[in-house]
Amino acid sequence: MLSPRNLESLEALKSRYQSPQSVILAALWMWQDEHGWISEEGMKYVANLLGVPYHHVYGVVTFYTMFNTRPVGKHKIEVCTNVSCMLRNCDRIINHLQDRLNVKLGETSADMRFTLVEAECLGSCGTAPMMQIGDEYYENLDETRVDKILAELK
Amino acid sequence: MLLPNISELHTIAVYESHGGYEMLRKALSMKPEEIIDEVKKSNLRGRGGACFPAGLKWSFMPKKTDKPKYLCVNGDESEPGTFKDRQIFEFNPHLLIEGTIIACYAMGCTMAYLYIRGEYNKWIKMVQRAVDDAYARRYIGENILGSGFSTNLYLHRGAGAYICGEESALMNSLEGERGYPRVKPPFPAQFGLWGCPTTINNVETLANVPIILRLGWETYSKIGAPKHPGPILVGVSGHVNKPGVFEMPTGVLLTDIIEKYAGGVIGNKRIKAVIPGGSSTMILRGEDLAGVTMDADGLKAAGSAVGTAGLVVMDEDTDLIKVITRITKFYYHESCGQCTPCREGTGWMFKLLKRFENYEASEGDIDLLLDVANNIEGNTICALGDAAAWPVQSMIKRFGDEFEKRVMKAAESVRAETAAV
Numbered sequence: 405m406l407s408p409r410n411l412e413s414l415e416a417l418k419s420r421y422q423s424p425q426s427v428i429l430a431a432l433w434m435w436q437d438e439h440g441w442i443s444e445e446g447m448k449y450v451a452n453l454l455g456v457p458y459h460h461v462y463g464v465v466t467f468y469t470m471f472n473t474r475p476v477g478k479h480k481i482e483v484c485t486n487v488s489c490m491l492r493n494c495d496r497i498i499n500h501l502q503d504r505l506n507v508k509l510g511e512t513s514a515d516m517r518f519t520l521v522e523a524e525c526l527g528s529c530g531t532a533p534m535m536q537i538g539d540e541y542y543e544n545l546d547e548t549r550v551d552k553i554l555a556e557l558k
Numbered sequence: 559m560l561l562p563n564i565s566e567l568h569t570i571a572v573y574e575s576h577g578g579y580e581m582l583r584k585a586l587s588m589k590p591e592e593i594i595d596e597v598k599k600s601n602l603r604g605r606g607g608a609c610f611p612a613g614l615k616w617s618f619m620p621k622k623t624d625k626p627k628y629l630c631v632n633g634d635e636s637e638p639g640t641f642k643d644r645q646i647f648e649f650n651p652h653l654l655i656e657g658t659i660i661a662c663y664a665m666g667c668t669m670a671y672l673y674i675r676g677e678y679n680k681w682i683k684m685v686q687r688a689v690d691d692a693y694a695r696r697y698i699g700e701n702i703l704g705s706g707f708s709t710n711l712y713l714h715r716g717a718g719a720y721i722c723g724e725e726s727a728l729m730n731s732l733e734g735e736r737g738y739p740r741v742k743p744p745f746p747a748q749f750g751l752w753g754c755p756t757t758i759n760n761v762e763t764l765a766n767v768p769i770i771l772r773l774g775w776e777t778y779s780k781i782g783a784p785k786h787p788g789p790i791l792v793g794v795s796g797h798v799n800k801p802g803v804f805e806m807p808t809g810v811l812l813t814d815i816i817e818k819y820a821g822g823v824i825g826n827k828r829i830k831a832v833i834p835g836g837s838s839t840m841i842l843r844g845e846d847l848a849g850v851t852m853d854a855d856g857l858k859a860a861g862s863a864v865g866t867a868g869l870v871v872m873d874e875d876t877d878l879i880k881v882i883t884r885i886t887k888f889y890y891h892e893s894c895g896q897c898t899p900c901r902e903g904t905g906w907m908f909k910l911l912k913r914f915e916n917y918e919a920s921e922g923d924i925d926l927l928l929d930v931a932n933n934i935e936g937n938t939i940c941a942l943g944d945a946a947a948w949p950v951q952s953m954i955k956r957f958g959d960e961f962e963k964r965v966m967k968a969a970e971s972v973r974a975e976t977a978a979v
Binding site: 420421422423425426427428429430432433454456463464467468469470471485486487488490491492523524525526527528529530531532536539540541 | 644
């Protein structure tokens with residue numbers, strides 16, 4: 405289910421496009437914001453809501469990397485490892501995070517607080533190395549700054 | 559001009575107090591074809607990577623049609639080494655909005671969609687605030703400034719796919735499909751969004767439009783390199799003292815960009831290599847940089863391309879095999895999977911490069927790698943295949959010794975092992 409407020413905004417969004425199918429990403433974002441990840445139930449719900457086949461929603465969800473197709477930790481930490489960040493030692497940041505969180509790249513901590521993943525270029529090359537947590541960008545990272553950021557996460 | 563140093567310029571009040579939206583007013587008093595002509599004569603070329611003449615692209619839109627016409631603003635910015643459009647979103651969003659509305663008026667588009675990559679949600683919210691303010695002042699919406707012209711501007715959030723920066727994939731994504739590029743022709747101006755005439759422009763390209771109207775095409779066309787004029791946002795990253803996005807005229811020497819804008823190489827080391835325009839552009843040797851300028855012709859002559867002007871600097875200690883392996887992994891991950899040469903080829907290139915990275919490659923692997931790259935280039939629906947092949951081809955061509963060293967070391971360790979047995 406989506407909240408009544410989200411359903412209302414989705415309805416308003418539909419009028420912006422020739423086809424209601426265009427709001428599929430918006431609907432999936434809403435589902436992910438409310439539930440943390442997009443389950444089969446979520447995909448079926450969105451399919452039903454927009455009047456498109458389930459397989460179509462499945463195809464879309466699995467095409468875009470930002471949709472979580474399984475549960476993730478409360479804080480999904482995404483570290484950019486592409487060329488500019490690599491040149492500025494993102495490996496050190498990843499190693500440090502793996503040690504501090506006691507998880508490996510791609511894993512979620514047992515208490516479901518953290519998921520650590522590597523990301524493709526996040527458009528922050530001038531402030532490398534960097535990571536994204538939620539909507540926030542954390543740039544010009546070193547080990548001390550990473551510790552401070554982790555301590556401030558609720 | 560694109561990113562002037564004015565505090566709070568992102569707010570509509572400050573933007574207006576510096577002459578903001580006056581060019582929209584001026585544009586609405588002109589005939590649409592006069593604006594297209596002005597942009598054509600200015601020689602503005604697209605800033606999204608392909609350098610296509612913007613005015614010419616606009617003129618492809620049919621004048622008479624019973625279908626709605628659309629403008630898509632490409633803010634998907636995902637090319638590794640590129641981080642310039644984000645600066646416009648954050649520091650000068652109204653310049654982009656003004657340019658977008660002028661473009662809509664010039665082409666007769668009644669709707670513009672600004673597609674921004676999903677990871678930039680923080681900036682999407684910033685731009686949305688600017689768009690809301692522009693609606694409130696009647697710069698967007700019904701009967702703009704009493705001119706009788708109406709258009710809308712909506713933001714559309716992506717969800718993580720580099721390929722959606724390819725114009726036809728972007729349209730498919732907007733239609734709620736997987737982001738698959740379309741076969742061209744038909745071109746978007748004839749058959750775009752929902753089969754209607756559509757133009758797709760990069761964020762920075764549209765931000766140049768109010769500047770052209772303010773200066774006039776003649777003055778604008780004299781900024782920087784004659785065949786690729788105007789201000790350009792250059793992102794410098796990698797081994798430099800002051801990385802960042804710098805605004806400059808086109809045609810500045812790469813060596814000056816590195817030394818004067820980006821503070822030189824860290825520790826005064828020698829430059830081993832640069833990627834001049836984002837990860838898709840061909841890599842250049844550090845000793846070949848003398849005289850090379852940041853514009854379409856300058857970089858073409860040097861055997862590369864201006865791309866998105868994302869300059870990645872690598873010092874003498876850089877492991878270039880590691881660099882090209884990482885770049886290739888990116889294209890392998892981002893290939894949409896429609897075309898066999900790209901879907902399979904990027905994976906094969908990645909596997910082969912891993913052999914080099916791990917000192918497991920043999921003599922024939924260099925030719926094999928080049929063969930795979932050559933069989934991707936030109937054999938795919940969209941340019942992602944080329945974008946994956948060019949860095950590999952240029953790395954082999956210009957840094958063949960790096961590959962050979964890896965092969966020799968691999969052979970040495972095999973010999974040592976055999977001797978031990």
